[in-house]
Amino acid sequence: MKILALVGTNAKFSYNRILLRYMKKHFRQMADIEIQEIDKLPAFSVDTPLSEQTEVWKLKQKVKTADGIIFSTPEYDHGIPAALKSTVEWLSYHTNVLKHKPTMVVGVSYGRQASARSQVQMRQILMSPDCDTNLLPGNEVLIGNASHSFSKDGRLVNDQMRDNLEECFTHFVEYIQVFEKVNKEGLDMSVKQPTISEAYINFPTGRLTLKEVQQIFSTIPFELDLIDSTDHFAWYSDKPNREHVRNVASLGETVQECHPPKAVPVVMKIINSFRNGEQDVVTRPLWMNGHRSLIQYYALRDVNGHYLGTIEFTGSVEYILNLFENGAWSTDGNTGASKHEDSADNQVAEESVDASTGASESNDNDDTTTPSTTVTAPVSTTETESTDATTGASDSGSVDANDEEADATTGASEN
Amino acid sequence: MKIAAIAGSNANHSYNRMLLEFMARHFSDDDIDVIDIRQVPMFNENYKGKIPEVVADIDRRVSSADAVIIASPEYNHSITSALKSVVEWLSYEVHPLEDKPVMIIGASTHEQGSSRSQVQLRDILISPGVNAYIFQNEEFFMSDAANIIDKDGNITNEMTISFLEKCVREFKHYAKAINQMVAEKKEADK
Numbered sequence: 001m002k003i004l005a006l007v008g009t010n011a012k013f014s015y016n017r018i019l020l021r022y023m024k025k026h027f028r029q030m031a032d033i034e035i036q037e038i039d040k041l042p043a044f045s046v047d048t049p050l051s052e053q054t055e056v057w058k059l060k061q062k063v064k065t066a067d068g069i070i071f072s073t074p075e076y077d078h079g080i081p082a083a084l085k086s087t088v089e090w091l092s093y094h095t096n097v098l099k100h101k102p103t104m105v106v107g108v109s110y111g112r113q114a115s116a117r118s119q120v121q122m123r124q125i126l127m128s129p130d131c132d133t134n135l136l137p138g139n140e141v142l143i144g145n146a147s148h149s150f151s152k153d154g155r156l157v158n159d160q161m162r163d164n165l166e167e168c169f170t171h172f173v174e175y176i177q178v179f180e181k182v183n184k185e186g187l188d189m190s191v192k193q194p195t196i197s198e199a200y201i202n203f204p205t206g207r208l209t210l211k212e213v214q215q216i217f218s219t220i221p222f223e224l225d226l227i228d229s230t231d232h233f234a235w236y237s238d239k240p241n242r243e244h245v246r247n248v249a250s251l252g253e254t255v256q257e258c259h260p261p262k263a264v265p266v267v268m269k270i271i272n273s274f275r276n277g278e279q280d281v282v283t284r285p286l287w288m289n290g291h292r293s294l295i296q297y298y299a300l301r302d303v304n305g306h307y308l309g310t311i312e313f314t315g316s317v318e319y320i321l322n323l324f325e326n327g328a329w330s331t332d333g334n335t336g337a338s339k340h341e342d343s344a345d346n347q348v349a350e351e352s353v354d355a356s357t358g359a360s361e362s363n364d365n366d367d368t369t370t371p372s373t374t375v376t377a378p379v380s381t382t383e384t385e386s387t388d389a390t391t392g393a394s395d396s397g398s399v400d401a402n403d404e405e406a407d408a409t410t411g412a413s414e415n
Numbered sequence: 416m417k418i419a420a421i422a423g424s425n426a427n428h429s430y431n432r433m434l435l436e437f438m439a440r441h442f443s444d445d446d447i448d449v450i451d452i453r454q455v456p457m458f459n460e461n462y463k464g465k466i467p468e469v470v471a472d473i474d475r476r477v478s479s480a481d482a483v484i485i486a487s488p489e490y491n492h493s494i495t496s497a498l499k500s501v502v503e504w505l506s507y508e509v510h511p512l513e514d515k516p517v518m519i520i521g522a523s524t525h526e527q528g529s530s531r532s533q534v535q536l537r538d539i540l541i542s543p544g545v546n547a548y549i550f551q552n553e554e555f556f557m558s559d560a561a562n563i564i565d566k567d568g569n570i571t572n573e574m575t576i577s578f579l580e581k582c583v584r585e586f587k588h589y590a591k592a593i594n595q596m597v598a599e600k601k602e603a604d605k
Contacts, residue, residue, distance in 0.1 A: 011460045043457040044496050045425045076503050078542035079494075079535065082458050086496035121493065121535065128492035 008073035010039035075118035106141035114144035222315030274299035419480035423498035430560035431486035458503035482590035489532035528556030
């Protein structure tokens with residue numbers, strides 16, 4: 001179980017940080033608690049440019065994948081610190097990462113009141129419609145007289161308080177499990193099974209069961225992601241060892257939400273150019289996870305040309321390039337691909353490789369599906385901006401191919 | 416009367432700031448100084464012993480005023496972090512709100528008109544670190560601000576204006592009484 005624990009202040013020294021460190025260690029067999037600082041976040045403002053929201057985006061990713069969140073709050077003037085309020089504002093503005101997230105409030109103070117009033121305020125905020133968290137009721141962790149309740153090496157030495165903390169945290173873990181069970185039984189989609197598995201689709205070119213469709217996407221040696229026509233992340237193909245690691249928690253998010261802020265302008269430019277019909281494909285060859293890869297964005301359109309969404313295609317081309325470099329397409333016919341042709345005719349060899357669609361039939365630059373044309377197609381910024389049009393694996397504003405390697409590995413990158 | 420009016424939002428477009436700017440124009444017999452908090456950095460107690468210049472400026476303007484009006488928006492049933500940050504700055508190394516008569520008002524585009532954040536702000540301002548005197552005879556909540564304040568920042572509803580005038584009138588009586596009481600208290604404590 002993964003729990004994110006927010007230190008509710010930007011102060012260098014805080015007993016609330018000490019409490020969370022103690023909980024992390026004390027409860028290590030019950031849960032994996034990650035302590036999250038909030039001092040790097042910009043002060044919330046609706047006018048903050050997206051380019052300055054990288055830290056906010058990173059925090060949202062962590063909140064999204066956590067099973068539960070703990071807020072540890074001090075008390076400033078009968079209320080929670082402005083820095084903590086600002087964090088909650090970020091987590092509830094144009095996002096629903098907190099929605100239905102199990103949350104728990106704890107707090108420490110020097111005085112006897114033990115941050116009781118700010119905890120009440122924190123609970124009210126977490127229950128407001130913009131946050132809409134599944135707040136753990138009751139279970140108050142009020143640690144007063146901090147400098148005596150903790151030892152110098154950061155252990156909670158007041159027995160009564162420790163017993164209460166253990167009881168409350170156990171309830172929180174049980175509370176999280178209840179919601180996980182509910183989600184598993186009904187609400188969440190299964191990653192491994194498509195729903196209505198007995199159904200099939202009649203394509204003009206043949207019939208596939210849903211199970212076959214699912215397994216085709218898991219088998220083909222590349223991955224696909226789809227942003228739908230309303231700019232929401234709608235689907236990704238399920239495949240082991242994906243180049244871009246995706247999480248079902250990101251499904252349904254807007255393009256703005258599921259990308260690192262710096263990538264958003266470039267991604268939107270590509271998507272809008274597809275929507276407006278200005279172009280149909282953007283190609284980016286780059287290094288990913290230590291090998292050469294190809295990313296291509298395609299405009300998905302219906303037969304009438306109406307925009308349905310954007311597909312991101314990602315595949316390692318290392319295998320193909322190795323074949324090429326080892327002479328697989330050379331004219332001496334020493335590989336399987338051209339053996340049966342026994343011919344010096346390039347055109348024929350090429351056709352035999354493209355067994356299923358004949359898309360590469362033409363070697364001519366007018367054909368937009370050939371690599372030689374599409375490499376020139378990208379909008380001008382793609383050379384310098386890291387873009388991952390579907391969910392945003394990378395975060396740096398400018399990359400060359402080698403930088404990308406470190407960056408594009410996982411959706412969470414940057415760490 | 417010299418009144419410092421703090422606009423509790425750091426958004427470029429804020430009905431609360433527009434409301435205070437309207438009041439500064441409308442109540443021309445009074446000297447209403449509208450304080451814009453957009454440049455105030457996030458409060459941080461690591462600053463021990465010093466405060467940013469923009470906070471020092473607000474400190475001077477609030478200290479020299481006879482009374483304070485704060486216009487509070489509402490985010491998540493609560494006051495904005497931007498306003499909370501200002502209150503924290505003004506209750507740390509400097510305490511200009513101490514013993515100061517304060518009126519809380521608010522505008523919102525929704526029905527509640529910031530009522531919940533006003534209740535919370537009242538609780539914050541009477542905490543021992545702040546120690547302000549809060550006017551409580553009238554409550555001014557402006558709902559549906561987008562339709563009541565026009566593009567030029569004027570209030571278009573006559574009833575709203577006359578109620579606002581009543582609130583300010585009552586508040587000035589309250590502020591005079593408080594200031595007199597505080598002066599007497601300080602005299603007696605000498």
